[in-house]
Amino acid sequence: MEIETFRSKRGKVPSGFIREVKDIVGGENVSQEETDLISYSLDYWMYGIFLSQYGKLPSLPAVVIAPGDSREIQGVLRCANKHRVGITPFGGGSGVLGGAIPGGDEAVLNLQRLNEFISLDEISCVAEFEAGIIGANLERELNHRGYSTGSIPQSFYCSTLGGWISTRAVGQFSTKYGKIEDMVLGMEVVLPDGNLVDIKPVPRRSTGPSLKDLFLGGEGALGIVTRAVVSVHPLPQKVVKQSFVFPSVAEALEVVRKILRGDARPAVVRVFDETESERYFGVKEVTVIFISEGEPDFMELEGAVVSRIARENGGQPRGESPVDRWLEKRFDIGLGPVAMQQGVVVDTIEVVSLFKDSANLYRDMVSSVKAVDGTIMVSGHFSHFYREGACLYLTFAGASPDSFRYYKDSWTAAMEATLRNNGSISHHHGIGFWRKEFMRRELGAEGVELLRKIKVALDKNGILNRGKLIEDAE
Amino acid sequence: MKMLNKGEVEQITSCALCANMCKHGCPVYLATGSETLTPQKIARLILYREKGFIRDEAGFFKVMFQDAMCGACRVNCIYNNFDLRDFIHKERSEAFKKALLPQETGRRVENFARFGNPDGERQLIQKGNGETGYLVSCSTYRDAAILGAVEKVLAARGECQEFGGGDICCGAPLYYAGDTEGFKKVAEKMKGEIEQRGLKKVVTSCPACIKMMTEIYPRLGVRLDVELIHISGFIAALLKQGKIKVNRMKATATFHDPCLLVNDMGITAAPREVIEALGLEIKEAVYGGKNAHCCGGLPGGKIGDSKLSGRVNAMRAGELKETGAEVYLSACPTCKAALAAVGMKDIAELVAERISDG
Numbered sequence: 001m002e003i004e005t006f007r008s009k010r011g012k013v014p015s016g017f018i019r020e021v022k023d024i025v026g027g028e029n030v031s032q033e034e035t036d037l038i039s040y041s042l043d044y045w046m047y048g049i050f051l052s053q054y055g056k057l058p059s060l061p062a063v064v065i066a067p068g069d070s071r072e073i074q075g076v077l078r079c080a081n082k083h084r085v086g087i088t089p090f091g092g093g094s095g096v097l098g099g100a101i102p103g104g105d106e107a108v109l110n111l112q113r114l115n116e117f118i119s120l121d122e123i124s125c126v127a128e129f130e131a132g133i134i135g136a137n138l139e140r141e142l143n144h145r146g147y148s149t150g151s152i153p154q155s156f157y158c159s160t161l162g163g164w165i166s167t168r169a170v171g172q173f174s175t176k177y178g179k180i181e182d183m184v185l186g187m188e189v190v191l192p193d194g195n196l197v198d199i200k201p202v203p204r205r206s207t208g209p210s211l212k213d214l215f216l217g218g219e220g221a222l223g224i225v226t227r228a229v230v231s232v233h234p235l236p237q238k239v240v241k242q243s244f245v246f247p248s249v250a251e252a253l254e255v256v257r258k259i260l261r262g263d264a265r266p267a268v269v270r271v272f273d274e275t276e277s278e279r280y281f282g283v284k285e286v287t288v289i290f291i292s293e294g295e296p297d298f299m300e301l302e303g304a305v306v307s308r309i310a311r312e313n314g315g316q317p318r319g320e321s322p323v324d325r326w327l328e329k330r331f332d333i334g335l336g337p338v339a340m341q342q343g344v345v346v347d348t349i350e351v352v353s354l355f356k357d358s359a360n361l362y363r364d365m366v367s368s369v370k371a372v373d374g375t376i377m378v379s380g381h382f383s384h385f386y387r388e389g390a391c392l393y394l395t396f397a398g399a400s401p402d403s404f405r406y407y408k409d410s411w412t413a414a415m416e417a418t419l420r421n422n423g424s425i426s427h428h429h430g431i432g433f434w435r436k437e438f439m440r441r442e443l444g445a446e447g448v449e450l451l452r453k454i455k456v457a458l459d460k461n462g463i464l465n466r467g468k469l470i471e472d473a474e
Numbered sequence: 475m476k477m478l479n480k481g482e483v484e485q486i487t488s489c490a491l492c493a494n495m496c497k498h499g500c501p502v503y504l505a506t507g508s509e510t511l512t513p514q515k516i517a518r519l520i521l522y523r524e525k526g527f528i529r530d531e532a533g534f535f536k537v538m539f540q541d542a543m544c545g546a547c548r549v550n551c552i553y554n555n556f557d558l559r560d561f562i563h564k565e566r567s568e569a570f571k572k573a574l575l576p577q578e579t580g581r582r583v584e585n586f587a588r589f590g591n592p593d594g595e596r597q598l599i600q601k602g603n604g605e606t607g608y609l610v611s612c613s614t615y616r617d618a619a620i621l622g623a624v625e626k627v628l629a630a631r632g633e634c635q636e637f638g639g640g641d642i643c644c645g646a647p648l649y650y651a652g653d654t655e656g657f658k659k660v661a662e663k664m665k666g667e668i669e670q671r672g673l674k675k676v677v678t679s680c681p682a683c684i685k686m687m688t689e690i691y692p693r694l695g696v697r698l699d700v701e702l703i704h705i706s707g708f709i710a711a712l713l714k715q716g717k718i719k720v721n722r723m724k725a726t727a728t729f730h731d732p733c734l735l736v737n738d739m740g741i742t743a744a745p746r747e748v749i750e751a752l753g754l755e756i757k758e759a760v761y762g763g764k765n766a767h768c769c770g771g772l773p774g775g776k777i778g779d780s781k782l783s784g785r786v787n788a789m790r791a792g793e794l795k796e797t798g799a800e801v802y803l804s805a806c807p808t809c810k811a812a813l814a815a816v817g818m819k820d821i822a823e824l825v826a827e828r829i830s831d832g
Contacts, residue, residue: 003527034530035519035537039510044493052518053487055527066507093509094493113507132507136498144760157550158494334552337491341484 003038005059006051011104013062017083021065021107024075029066029113036064040090040108044155045098045434046347047407050340061088061102066110070190070226076109077224077463078194086466089220091163092134094155096348097432099167099219099468106466111162114226117141126185126201128229131162147232150177150267153428154331162225167430168217172330175260175385176267176293179428181216183230189215189223192459201229214454219430221465222458236293240303241323244315245285249273250359252286253382253390255313257355260387264305266290268383270326273362275379276395280329281322288315289323339397344376345407346397349414353423354389358382361421362392368413374400375410384427391427411435431469439470477564478524486524486561488553489517496550501733501767502542502782505789511540513547513558520561535569538562539576539778542786543650544768545737566652578774579651586648586656590641592774598640603633607673610638611680612647613807620679620807623826627709630718630829635671642667644683649690650776661686661696668700679705679822681734681806682776689738704735706745706805709825713751720828722753728799729756729821730790730813731766732806745805748821752828757797767793769804769812783812791815 022030031037037060042048048058067073080087086106093100102108114132120142121127127147129138135156142148151171153159163169165187170179177183186201199212215223246252252271259266268291272280277287288310292302311317336346353361362380369378375398384391394414400406415438418425425442426435440448451470456462478486494514497503502511509515519534528534541562548557569575575583582592589595591612599610608628614620615638628634645660664687668676678684684702691698712718727749735741742763749756761767770777770786777783794802794816802816803824810818 003522033510033533034528035533036508036510038519038522039512039515049491053491053521055522055525090509092494092497110507110509112503112509115504115507134498137504140765141760144758155493157496157498331495332552333493333495334488337488338484340491341487 003060004056005041005104006056011059011062011106013085013105013107014083017079017085017107018063020079021076024079025065025067025072029068031064032062037061040064040093040102040110043090043093043095043098043100045096045101045432046336047345047404048098048101050345050403053340058098058101059104061106061108062104064108064110066113068113070188070196073109073190073224073226074194074196077190077192080107080463081193081461084461085463087463088465089166089224091132091160091166092155092158094159094163095167095432096429097434099430099432099465101433103466109224111224111226112160118227120145120147120232125232126229127232128227129161130227131165131225132160135159135161135164142232143235146235148235149183149230149232151180151183154333157331161228161230165216165225165228166219168428170384170391170428172383173267173291175269176265177233179384181213184212184216185229185231187212187215187228188226190226191223192461192464197223217430219432219465219469221455221469223464236299238293238296238299240292240299241290241320242303242306242310243287243289243318243320243322244310245277245283245287245318246315247286249286249362249382251314252288253355253358255310255315256288256382256385256390258313259306259309260385262305262309264292264302266292266302266306269385271382273366273380275377276381279379281325287318287322289326291323342399343403344397344399345403346395347407347410349394349396349411350391350427350429351414351418351423351425352389352391352427353418353421357421357423358390358392361418361423364421365392365394365414365417368417369394369396369410372398372406372409372413374398374406392423433467436469436471476524477568478561482561483521483524485556486517486521489514489556489558490521492552495552496547499546499550499765499767500542501544501546501770501786501789502540502777504767505770505786506782510537516541516562517558520565523565532574535565535572535574536576536779538565538569539579540782541777542733542768542770543776544733546733546768549737549764563649563652566650567654568652570652575651576774576778576780578780579778582647582774583651583653583656586643591643592647596639598642599636599638601636602628604635605672605674606633607635607637607668607671607676609642609644609676609678609683610636611678611683611807612643613811614679615639617807617810617820619823620810620820623820623823624679624705626826626829627712627718627822631712632717635673637667637671644680644686646682646686647775649686651778654694657690658694658696661691661694665691665696665698668698673700675701675703677703677705677708679805679807679820681732681739682808685734685738704739704741704744704805705822706735706741706748709822710744710747710751713748718825719830720752720825721830723828725754725800726757726798727754727801727803728759728794728797729762730759730769730794730802730804730809730818731763732804732809733766733768735805736764736766745803745821748825749803752824754801757799759794759797761793769809771808772812775808787812788815
């Protein structure tokens with residue numbers, strides 16, 4: 001028996017390329033060992049993970065390269081251009097759309113040696129980190145000094161700052177602290193041709209289109225983020241936890257809309273449908289949790305505003321315990337790996353719409369995925385709220401003799417429902433390779449063509465993260 | 475191949491399919507940035523070997539000896555009662571059977587066969603009387619300063635036996651080398667050493683000795699009828715009871731938590747009580763207490779790859795230096811040696827230096 005690859009066979013790169021990159025990063029940081037090729041063959045794309053238990057991997061890269069700094073990355077990319085070798089950047093490997101899955105004739109660029117805390121500027125409330133630092137460690141460095149970014153995604157313990165930037169990630173406390181694009185003030189990026197761009201950290205500028213926005217969501221296809229300056233907040237002095245139940249998702253959404261319209265900004269707002277409420281809290285009612293945190297006086301006031309609007313609009317208070325339950329369970333993904341061993345395919349899909357469409361999108365998406373033959377469970381919650389709308393996060397599980405057909409059909413049903421209801425196909429997981437077929441309907445043919453032109457202008461040899469974000473040029 | 479039972483296969487598969495939620499605390503991963511050395515990827519490799527997918531056996535065993543066996547992944551695991559180290563140990567046992575040990579690990583195993591300890595010929599230590607014994611671990615035997623300090627503390631405490639050196643060892647070097655059979659014999663020998671001395675309590679400075687004797691021996695059917703106490707708790711109790719008194723000093727100190735002490739025994743308070751009793755102001759490291767990183771050990775120890783253990787040593791020393799403390803303390807002779815770059819001392823040494831007569 002041996003590893004079966006379904007994306008491509010284990011490939012080769014020119015021996016001259018290997019020789020030259022060894023000179024750049026040191027021989028000990030270039031590996032073609034079987035153990036390394038297996039380990040960098042897959043990120044956390046859930047269907048790939050499902051298959052990995054059977055020894056089926058998307059591909060085995062030809063080589064893994066682990067540079068130690070920006071200069072070495074520049075050298076590797078210049079070398080890759082010279083030899084026309086595809087490079088797949090690998091941050092924490094926690095992406096769920098296959099954005100870090102390499103092709104067979106490609107090299108993986110492991111960015112996890114760049115994992116240092118660089119500095120904290122307490123006057124300006126900004127901190128600088130190397131991009132390969134894991135989120136939990138970034139926060140530990142800051143918390144130790146009395147600060148936090150407020151960016152706590154579910155992948156907090158395994159994803160990197162560079163990964164957050166490259167996928168336009170968000171954390172669970174985003175309604176107050178913002179999303180990664182709100183937090184990043186400056187960054188250093190190695191371009192596909194090996195040149196380096198240093199975008200200095202300032203709160204805002206008017207100097208033409210924002211260059212940093214090219215790389216916020218660039219998915220490693222437009223450049224490699226090597227360090228970033230992020231905004232930080234003093235650790236909150238007061239935390240107010242509240243929860244309410246409502247008769248329906250639509251009524252709960254309406255309450256959240258009114259709260260945000262009133263300029264309250266709880267850090268956490270989550271609306272769980274009946275299925276998720278039962279799973280988390282043991283009740284079959286739509287549950288909404290709020291966490292307000294910050295200056296004590298403000299938080300008392302914010303808590304009172306949230307409570308008043310929720311009660312005035314049919315919310316039944318349920319106290320702090322559902323919030324504590326969620327805080328305790330929010331990183332627990334243990335059920336998925338157990339279910340997968342029973343042949344059950346599981347995944348999550350996050351989309352976003354305006355408030356006017358939110359309830360319809362929820363109903364349509366849940367019923368569409370439920371209708372897919374093989375579905376066992378579909379549930380949803382709303383999180384990451386804005387004054388104008390919210391992110392809908394769907395979880396589904398199902399089993400079928402043809403697991404790939406089930407997986408594909410579920411995704412298609414969810415994406416079609418999103419597009420039917422004026423939603424955007426991704427809120428914060430990104431595109432990777434798995435979702436890119438829907439990009440034309442998301443951006444329009446012209447939008448995709450514009451993105452392709454930007455890609456070609458930056459990466460004329462097409463070396464960086466081939467086959468991700470947009471379809472390759474024909 | 476085919477070493478695991480059905481339940482074990484389910485466990486290792488769950489780990490292999492997890493999102494690597496514990497990798498942030500893995501010292502080997504942090505020192506190298508290597509995805510291969512993260513717990514989830516090690517689990518995937520073990521699963522693939524179990525299923526017969528691995529072709530490069532030597533490369534596979536090399537990875538098994540690159541893990542720190544420090545327990546950070548167990549502490550940070552989302553599953554209850556899962557310890558990846560047990561699976562890695564099984565693979566190390568296979569490597570031992572196939573004589574595929576890293577060089578330095580193999581050398582220590584050979585020493586064990588000749589001298590009954592990993593270091594070579596050495597004197598047997600037997601001093602004092604009483605039902606309480608101080609076990610001189612192999613790591614303590616190598617450090618005269620710690621041993622002298624402990625003797626001074628024990629003298630202040632009163633009646634106590636001191637034993638070790640020669641061929642007295644808990645067997646941890648064999649356990650981490652995968653020599654399960656040899657380890658079991660050593661465990662039985664240690665049981666005899668304790669029983670023939672009539673000991674009711676055994677104190678030691680080495681957390682690995684305590685882990686072996688309390689957790690691993692019973693798995694092999696060797697049960698010790700003795701209370702095992704780490705030196706930090708022993709000294710903290712003596713200070714609390716007023717049996718020893720110390721002259722307080724004014725300085726800042728950072729304590730490096732030994733991995734097995736914190737991850738397996740959950741001990742973080744006792745050493746800090748000792749440090750505070752000395753009057754020192756504790757400056758915690760960013761990665762301190764339950765988030766402390768392993769020191770990396772010494773060549774051929776828990777990490778079999780000597781070069782790699784050096785990289786972890788350097789990383790940990792760097793993390794500690796950042797506190798800018800005047801004194802660096804630990805409570806494990808191996809940690810002290812591995813972190814010599816920061817001028818590490820054992821808490822027993824500082825206590826011995828500061829013992830007052832009244």
